[in-house]
Amino acid sequence: MATKETLKIKAARVREEARETGKVILRAPALVRSAECGIRFLLGAxxxxxxxxxxxxxxxxxxxxxxxxxxxxxxxxxxxxLGYLSFQGFAEGLRYVAACILAYSVAFAFFDVKAYRRAWFMPLAAAGMDAVTGFVYLSDRGWTPENVIFFGTELLLCGAATYFYRIAFTPWTGQREEEELTARQTVSLLILMGTLLITLSKITLFGDLSVGRTAAALAVMAAAYKGGIGVGATLGVAAGLGMDLAAGETPFYCMTYALSGVMCGVFHRQGKLAAALAYVLSNALGVLWTWQQGLQVSLLYEVFIASVVFLLLPEQVLRRVGAMVGQPPQRGTRERAGAYVRQRLEDTAGAFRGLYESMRTSFGRPAPNDNDAAAVFDRAAARVCRRCPLQNACWQRDYISTFNALNDALPAMLERGRGEGGDFPAYFSNRCMHFSDFLSAANEELSALLCRRQYQSRLKENRAAVCRQYAELAGVLGAAAAELGAELVPDPVREKRLRQYLTAQGVECEVGAYYDEAGHLRIELEGAGLSAVRKSESVEKISKLMNFPLRAVDQTRRDQLLLVQSEPLMAVAGVAARKKDGQTVSGDAGAWFKHDDGSLYVLLCDGMGSGVLAERESSLAVRLLEQFLRAGIRPENALKTLSSALALRNEEEAGGFTTIDLMRVDLFTGETGVYKYGAAPTYVKKGGSVQRITGSALPAGLAGGDGAAPDVTRLQLEGGDCVVLVSDGVCGTGADQWVRDRLSAFDGGSPKDLAQALIDESGERVGAADDRTALVLKLVRR
Structure with missing residues (x-):
């Protein structure tokens, strides 16, 4: 048998150790096992x-x-x-001793059989052994209806006790991850304690004062005080039923304990003293109701002693009782998960509102225009020919010849952009009395026509860009809707475990534990008194309790706390920058931040030109892009939306475009994406090799049409890898081998020192003709 072989191996190890060292040392696991065996022995007795x-x-x-x-x-x-022979005597106890030996033999013989691991096997075996041994004794007593009923009840209780006791001991023998603090285990522990109270009820002091009944009254009182009416009534009925079965009487204790538990639960919010008085007075009333059956004065003394002990119990002990019997909050985990996704959608809407506010002042109403080329001469004639004496001759009698002359001149004028005298036939130019004025007016109208055409073309492009914006918005909201429909898996085991822990610490709050769409644990706490939980040592204790590394997310509300699963990777960043000579501000802008889903974002934008205008454009791009990314929008959608928005904005304010360098790192997996809009190269060091990442996309705000997408490069980073992002002022248009050499020689020390070295050396190699920024990122495994 497997158990026998394990015992032989352990015994051989002890003998070998004793022979080598001359002594036997009991280590911590051996001491724990000894304590568990001692508890089993005492419980059996x-x-x-x-x-x-x-x-x-x-x-x-x-x-x-x-x-x-x-x-x-x-x-x-x-x-x-030992217990059966002591309590039952040799004759009666021998029957149960034989049943225990037979039950243990069955477990020993069938240990390796598959059926043994079924939940019903040992309860059925125990009831069977009890039936085999009890059959002989029942035959000797006689098969009266009363004996048959009691014997059948004993067999049922024997199987039930086996089943529930096995569940009650799962913190020792089972997987804590799956079985700890489940509802079945809580009920099983209460059943175990209740049956122990039956034994303790036999132990009396000063004549009739029962230790078991006193302990039962104390348990009902404490549970009702922390759990309310329902818990008090339930536990009162259970404890009273056990005491009635032990005493072999009518359900007197069941009625009294239940009534007292209900009344104590009614006053549980008024404090310990009020709850204790309610319990004592209702118990006294229950005793008086049985005046004719004999006054149970001993119960009054037992309850009084239990109330005194209850009032002296420290608050920490009562908190643990409350953690065991506390009710779950009304707000479910699924509601919290839905609120989380709804918040993401609200953040997205806020990001689009910010974009709208930045563009609202850049647009005006388009004026009506006329793109008909023939209107050039009509408007010129209205200005010049209105008072000419030859008006009727040119525009009525000889209309055909005038029309042909103007029609012949129009193609050359449109091609050249302005008209000249040679474009018109001689018969028209010689006959016209105000030809120079007519030609000047026609050129003015032609200029206006070309401007209107250019404006219409821009307007058409703008409308197309707005349509693309709506398409991007539809994609973003579609992704958010898919996320809303995705199943966020709750974890009721960890949720209940954390609720019990916080209740034991005196923290009253609502708890929600679930996994997001990426499978990472999220814990939400809401309630007063969370300041103690925000401390790093408290977060560390909760992490050990949840068996997941957790970190707190900064939030503005003091009554809310969000704990998310901590990432295995972390980033150490260093940045250095220098302005262009003669400028008070830098046109480069950057940011880095970590999203609560474990994504690290690094931004570097370089506004075209230098000075205040470049700084305004790059800062606007960083601010809007960060707002989109924090709202949970995917980088591709965010970049395309921002580029289209900048293109629209630049229709009214020329020159407002910027390069964008964006990097996203998943700190759980190391998956990395590098996104570029006209940005300088990015350098990645993995091991001893350096990779140079470039792109061909134009800066954001310059590219138009459906193909205005950023360059995307996918990487897989690990702990120890380094990434360098620079603006184009660091490398210029010359060779950048020196940057790769610097990064290749980097020993993983201070990223800030490397960034400063790149800035200093770029000044010597390239000069200070542009703003320069270098950002160095090093990944480290926790």
């Missing part, structure tokens, strides 16, 4: 004394059957045998 119906004691047998075939089961067997 105590549960053997839990009698019901005046002589039936199935609970010790249930503990032996639930403890298995190993050392735990053997210790429980020894304790149960």
């Amino acid at each position: 105590m549960l053997s004394g839990a009698e019901i119906f005046g002589g039936y004691a199935p609970f010790g047998l249930g503990l032996v059957a639930s403890s298995g075939s190993g050392v735990d089961g053997f210790c429980a067997l020894l304790g149960a045998c």
